[in-house]
Amino acid sequence: xxxxxxxxxxxxxxxxxxxxxxxxxxxxxxxxxxxxxxxxxxxxxxxxxxxxxxxxxxxxxxxxxxxxxxxxxxxxxxxxxxxxxxxxxxxxxxxxxxxxxxxxxxxxxxxxxxxxxxxxxxxxxxxxxxxxxxxxxxxxxxxxxxxxxxxxxxxxxxxxxxxxxxxxxxxxxxxxxxxxxxxxxxxxxxxxxxxxxxxxxxxxxxxxxxxxxxxxxxxxxxxxxxxxxxxxxxxxxxxxxxxxxxxxxxxxxxxxxxxxxxxxxxxxxxxxxxxxxxxxx
Amino acid sequence: xxxxxxxxxxxxxxxxxxxxxxxxxxxxxxxxxxxxxxxxxxxxxxxxxxxxxxxxxxxxxxxxxxxxxxxxxxxxxxxxxxxxxxxxxxxxxxxxxxxxxxxxxxxxxxxxxxxxxxxxxxxxxxxxxxxxxxxxxxxxxxxxxxxxxxxxxxxxxxxxxxxxxxxxxxxxxxxxxxxxxxxxxxxxxxxxxxxxxxxxxxxxxxxxxxxxxxxxxxxxxxxxxxxxxxxxxxxxxxxxxxxxxxxxxxxxxxxxxxxxxxxxxxxxxxxxxxxxxxxxxxxxxxxxxxxxxxxxxxxxxxxxxxxxxxxxxxxxxxxxxxxxxxxxxxxxxxxxxxxxxxxxxxxxxxxxxxxxxxxxxxxxxxxxxxxxxxxxxxxxxxxxxxxxxxxxxxxxxxxxxxxxxxxxxxxxxxxxxxxxxxxxxxxxxxxxxxxxxxxxxxxxxxxxxxxxxxxxxxxxxxxxxxxxxxxxxxxxxxxxxxxxxxxxxxxxxxxxxxxxxxxxxxxxxxxxxxxxxxxxxxxxxxxxxxxxxxxxxxx
Numbered sequence: 001x002x003x004x005x006x007x008x009x010x011x012x013x014x015x016x017x018x019x020x021x022x023x024x025x026x027x028x029x030x031x032x033x034x035x036x037x038x039x040x041x042x043x044x045x046x047x048x049x050x051x052x053x054x055x056x057x058x059x060x061x062x063x064x065x066x067x068x069x070x071x072x073x074x075x076x077x078x079x080x081x082x083x084x085x086x087x088x089x090x091x092x093x094x095x096x097x098x099x100x101x102x103x104x105x106x107x108x109x110x111x112x113x114x115x116x117x118x119x120x121x122x123x124x125x126x127x128x129x130x131x132x133x134x135x136x137x138x139x140x141x142x143x144x145x146x147x148x149x150x151x152x153x154x155x156x157x158x159x160x161x162x163x164x165x166x167x168x169x170x171x172x173x174x175x176x177x178x179x180x181x182x183x184x185x186x187x188x189x190x191x192x193x194x195x196x197x198x199x200x201x202x203x204x205x206x207x208x209x210x211x212x213x214x215x216x217x218x219x220x221x222x223x224x225x226x227x228x229x230x231x232x233x234x235x236x237x238x239x240x241x242x243x244x245x246x247x248x249x250x251x252x253x254x255x256x257x258x259x260x261x262x263x264x265x266x267x268x269x270x271x272x273x274x275x276x277x278x279x280x281x
Numbered sequence: 282x283x284x285x286x287x288x289x290x291x292x293x294x295x296x297x298x299x300x301x302x303x304x305x306x307x308x309x310x311x312x313x314x315x316x317x318x319x320x321x322x323x324x325x326x327x328x329x330x331x332x333x334x335x336x337x338x339x340x341x342x343x344x345x346x347x348x349x350x351x352x353x354x355x356x357x358x359x360x361x362x363x364x365x366x367x368x369x370x371x372x373x374x375x376x377x378x379x380x381x382x383x384x385x386x387x388x389x390x391x392x393x394x395x396x397x398x399x400x401x402x403x404x405x406x407x408x409x410x411x412x413x414x415x416x417x418x419x420x421x422x423x424x425x426x427x428x429x430x431x432x433x434x435x436x437x438x439x440x441x442x443x444x445x446x447x448x449x450x451x452x453x454x455x456x457x458x459x460x461x462x463x464x465x466x467x468x469x470x471x472x473x474x475x476x477x478x479x480x481x482x483x484x485x486x487x488x489x490x491x492x493x494x495x496x497x498x499x500x501x502x503x504x505x506x507x508x509x510x511x512x513x514x515x516x517x518x519x520x521x522x523x524x525x526x527x528x529x530x531x532x533x534x535x536x537x538x539x540x541x542x543x544x545x546x547x548x549x550x551x552x553x554x555x556x557x558x559x560x561x562x563x564x565x566x567x568x569x570x571x572x573x574x575x576x577x578x579x580x581x582x583x584x585x586x587x588x589x590x591x592x593x594x595x596x597x598x599x600x601x602x603x604x605x606x607x608x609x610x611x612x613x614x615x616x617x618x619x620x621x622x623x624x625x626x627x628x629x630x631x632x633x634x635x636x637x638x639x640x641x642x643x644x645x646x647x648x649x650x651x652x653x654x655x656x657x658x659x660x661x662x663x664x665x666x667x668x669x670x671x672x673x674x675x676x677x678x679x680x681x682x683x684x685x686x687x688x689x690x691x692x693x694x695x696x697x698x699x700x701x702x703x704x705x706x707x708x709x710x711x712x713x714x715x716x717x718x719x720x721x722x723x724x725x726x727x728x729x730x731x732x733x734x735x736x737x738x739x740x741x742x743x744x745x746x747x748x749x750x751x752x753x754x755x756x757x758x759x760x761x762x763x764x765x766x767x768x769x770x771x772x773x774x775x776x777x778x779x780x781x782x783x784x785x786x787x788x789x790x791x792x793x794x795x796x797x798x799x800x801x802x803x804x805x806x807x808x809x810x811x812x813x814x815x816x817x818x819x820x
Contacts, residue, residue, distance in 0.1 A: 085702060087611070115705035125696035128719055138704040141714065187700070194704060 030057035033198070033228050034079065038094035041071075041078060043086070048074045050252045052094070056245075061224050063243035063260065064232045067275070070249040072232045076200050079103075079230065080117035081110040098198070115142075118191035122203040124183035126175035126190070131158075131167050134175045134186060138194035153193050161189035162219050181212025188219065192227070199223065201231040205238060217242045236276055240264050248272045336798075343795045346788035350574060351554040353785055357571050359475045359545055360439040361482040365432045366571075367540050368489065372429060374529055375422045381525065382415045385510075385518050392512050411508045421499045424492040432482050437570070439478050446470050479545045490537055497530050504530075558792065564750045564772070566786050574789040576796065578752045582667070582766030583736055585753055586746055589671025589762055590678055590735045595728055597675070598682030602724075605683075606690045607712050618687075625680040632673050633744030641669040641745060648763070658760025663747055668762045670746035674738055678731040685730060689723020690716060726808035733804040737797065739770040746771060769793050 034056040041049035049071045056062050064072035074083070078096060081103065083089045095102045103113055115138070126134050135154045136144075144150060154171065158164040163185045167178070175186055184204055191199055201220075205213040220229060220242045233239050239246050240260060247257040248269075256263060256272045267273040274280055305312050311319070357363050386408060393404035449470050456465035504526050510516045561575015605617050641664040648659040658668075693716050701711040717724070747765020750772070755761050773790050780787040 080703065082699065082703065085699070111705050111707050114703055119699075119703035121696060121699065121703075123696060125694070125700045127697055127700065127715060137701070137706075137714070141704070141706045141710045190700075190704065 030060060032056065033058035033098060034230075035097045035100075036075070036094070037097070039075075039078070039091065039096065040093040041074060041083075042090050042092055043074075044088040047092075048252055049078075052254050054247060054254055054257055056228065056230060059224055059226070059228050060244040061220060061229045061231060061242055063239035063246045064230065064249060065234075065236060065239050065246060065275070066249035066255075067280070068234075071252040072247075072249045073202055074252075075249070076202055076230060076232050079198070079200055080114050080119055082114075082119065084110055115194055116196050117198040117200060118194060118196035119200040119202065120184070120187050120191055120204050123207055124180060124187050126178070126183050126186050128174065128176055130172045131175045131178070131186060132171040134190050135193050137190060142194075157189040157193040160192050160223070161185045162215065162222070163189055179212070181208050181215060184208060184212070184216060185219065188216070188223075192223070196227065198228045198230065201229065203232055203234060206234060213238070236264070236278075248275060250275070339791060339795050339798060343788060343791035346574075346785065346792045347551060347554045347558070349785040349788060350558060351549055351551055353572060353574075354553060354557060355549045356440060356443055358547070358549060359479070360443060361432075361436040361479040361545060362440060362571055364479070364482060364540065364543050364545070365429060365436050367536060367543065368425065368429045368432070371493075371533075371536055372422060372426055374532075378522070378526055378529060379415070379419045381522050382418060385515065385522065386411055386415060388518070389510060389512075389515050392515060397511075411510075414503070414508045418500075418503050421496055421503065425489065425496050428485065428489055428492055432485065433570075435482050439473065439475070442471070442473055446473065475545060483540075483543070483545075486537075486540060489540070493533055493537060497533050500526060500530050558789070562752055564767075566776070572785070574785070576769070576793060578750050579767055579769045579772055579793060580796070581752045582746065583742075583768040583770070585667050585761065585766055586671045586674060586742055586768060587732060587735045589667060590674035591728065591732060593672060593675030594678035594682055594731055594735075598679045598727070598731065599686050599724055601679070602683050602686035602690055603712060603717070606687050607716060608708070621683045622680050624676060629677060629738060629740040630744070632676065633741040636669050636673045636741060636745035637665065640672060641665050644669055644672075657758050658763035661763035663763065663765050665745050665747040665765060666763050667746060667753065667766045670742045670766075670768075671762065673741045673745060674735045677738055677741065678735045681734045682727045682731040685727030686720070686724045689720040689727060692723065693719045722811045722814060726811040729804050729808040729811070733801050733808075736800055736804075737770060739774050742768045743771040743774050748775065769797050773797075 032055040034054075036052050036054045036056075039049055039052040040047060041052075052071075052075060054075075064076060066072050077083045078091065079098075091104050096104060098117070101108070127137065129137075132154055133140075135157050136150045139150060139153060155164060155168075158167060163182060166182060167186075170177075175183065178186060184207075188199070188204075205216050208216065217238065220231065223229060224244075231239075231243065243260045245257065246260040246263040248255045248263060248267075248271075250271055256267060256269045258268070262268075263272060264276050267276060308316055389408060389411065390401075390404050393399045393407060394401055397404075399407070449468050453465045453468040453470070456462075456468065504523050507519050507523060510519055558574055558576055560577055561573055562577050563573040563575045564578055565571070565573040601617065601621060605614055609617060645661065645664045647653060648656070648661050653659055697715050697719055698711055701715045706714070746768055748767045748771060749765040750767045753761045753764045753766050757764070773794055776786070777790050780790065
């Protein structure tokens with residue numbers, strides 16, 4: 001899946017010098033937004049996550065890395081209960097708390113949860129509607145009708161997703177007519193239009209070329225001022241470039257979670273070291 | 282084509298370590314792969330050839346209809362039947378007005394018995410004046426009726442002799458073909474001089490004009506002095522009757538003018554043969570007067586029945602498809618899908634039988650329930666009508682629409698659904714705003730194919746539609762659905778067995794078949810076109 005070679009993607013950055021993972025981030029303690037405790041998760045009879053404990057900081061970028069099938073996407077999809085859509089899935093033990101509210105609690109409406117915890121998917125999936133309609137979809141279903149409000153949100157979201165200048169003259173053309181990178185940024189714009197607190201990104205760049213990838217990564221830097229971002233990636237370069245914290249998963253277990261530069265420069269666990277240095281995975 | 286088979290002679294015996302050459306089995310000079318290719322290709326070819334043959338056969342049998350129909354209309358004109366029909370139309374209009382009067386009488390009688398509470402005898406007595414009036418009205422046309430019946434006899438006689446001549450000519454042709462020249466010469470054909478014969482009919486015009494004038498005068502007198510009625514509502518009806526009668530009287534000069542200008546020698550264009558078929562309002566065969574092959578009652582019947590079927594089948598089929606694909610639990614899916622698809626396994630004759638014995642009877646009884654009296658057309662007396670047939674056809678279309686719509690909904694990428702949920706949409710919002718719009722073209726093509734299925738269905742409509750060959754009375758509003766109709770498929774099934782091969786009736790049925798063929802073709806074409814477009818837009 002490593003279709004983003006570091007040289008092509010961002011020639012000025014390198015693995016040795018991760019841009020964001022500066023020691024400064026660690027110096028000041030960051031409040032925790034999402035607190036996962038002792039989480040066991042099952043697909044039917046098959047256990048996918050084993051006793052996960054992780055505290056995800058507010059308004060930082062957290063990267064989940066690990067080989068295929070390690071559970072990183074599963075954990076991501078637990079955070080906005082997208083796994084509910086798959087029959088037979090269940091959290092058997094533990095809890096996920098966002099702002100101290102257990103999101104699997106009985107009084108939680110998953111629809112409300114998903115308005116607060118947005119998601120961007122691996123393959124860009126704009127609806128077969130116009131760019132404009134794509135952006136305002138989340139507001140439409142909430143019943144927002146005011147044209148001025150909608151116009152405002154469209155511009156703000158597209159600017160936020162660094163797409164406004166490219167599409168402002170064709171807002172009413174189909175979103176499917178955009179290039180792959182533009183489509184993915186459109187999906188990000190669509191997500192931020194509902195103003196969530198958390199944006200989950202499930203390998204958002206795996207289907208993009210290096211230049212489009214670089215644009216999305218730049219966008220992630222911008223977005224973290226406002227949003228808490230969790231990104232699942234197969235590209236260790238990407239994790240190193242754009243995340244503040246990195247969690248390494250293996251076989252459904254969280255092996256190591258630390259500041260990104262520690263994970264890449266100074267991993268404590270030998271498995272982490274083997275993975276980030278490219279010896280397996 | 283697969284590459285040429287390798288020859289064994291080129292195998293190099295020294296290259297034992299890298300054996301990629303192999304001798305292939307040959308059969309009639311073809312390799313095994315080629316044989317299989319020919320077999321499958323042949324199967325496909327047979328299907329194409331059969332389709333071509335059917336099309337050709339339909340065209341060949343149907344095409345000569347229009348020539349025959351033109352001859353049919355030509356003799357109608359030459360023998361003066363057309364002329365007589367101009368006058369007979371007046372007679373028919375007058376009869377319709379008489380029926381209107383009879384209807385008013387019935388209502389008045391009801392008014393007396395129900396609202397005033399008089400015994401039936403007393404009510405009839407009070408209507409004595411009205412009855413006299415109605416009788417005078419009915420008798421007013423006596424003079425023209427008499428003349429018209431004489432003219433009819435003359436015209437029919439000319440036509441009969443013409444048809445006899447045609448038979449004799451045919452006999453002579455057969456004898457000649459058999460080489461019996463003497464016998465052929467002995468067949469005597471009396472030629473008919475149409476202009477002279479018809480002149481006998483048209484020469485009566487002055488007399489007819491006179492009769493018509495006295496007819497209109499007596500009508501005017503009657504209109505001026507209508508009988509008094511006890512209720513304003515009934516008087517209003519009588520007012521309407523006066524209005525209609527005045528309009529009828531006003532049309533007299535026009536009728537006379539068209540009789541005046543009528544000319545038997547004007548040739549009938551072929552286009553009239555077409556339009557008389559497509560737009561003709563009468564399908565009248567084996568008539569002593571004139572046969573008409575107008576497909577309009579059949580087309581209207583088929584359309585009406587199909588429309589009823591779609592109104593029922595679209596919500597059922599599409600709704601069930603959405604439920605099964607999006608909302609149902611796996612257990613429900615396992616039960617509902619085969620159950621709906623099993624409907625298509627019921628033979629349509631069994632459904633038709635059910636329609637006659639159960640559904641038609643039930644609907645008729647239900648239409649009499651007082652709490653349903655607000656439904657347009659209720660109550661009705663005909664057990665077999667468009668509604669009964671439409672309900673059953675709807676049932677037949679449900680599996681088609683369900684299966685194809687379910688496929689279309691299933692083809693909506695899962696990613697759309699996930700994106701919608703991730704933006705905080707509920708299940709219902711996702712279905713209405715994303716799933717249905719994305720699969721809409723697939724659903725539309727499912728509906729078109731369902732319509733094709735319904736229009737082509739024969740057995741159910743033959744058994745349940747009532748088979749009355751007349752354009753349903755659309756002025757009844759929605760109540761039109763309770764009228765008996767006949768359909769394009771039904772008429773072919775009903776009449777094909779009784780017609781003389783090669784005759785005009787036989788050919789007319791073929792043209793109806795052609796019409797059905799084209800409707801099915803067009804529906805399928807559009808359904809496929811829509812599906813293709815849909816695949817491009819999603820893909």
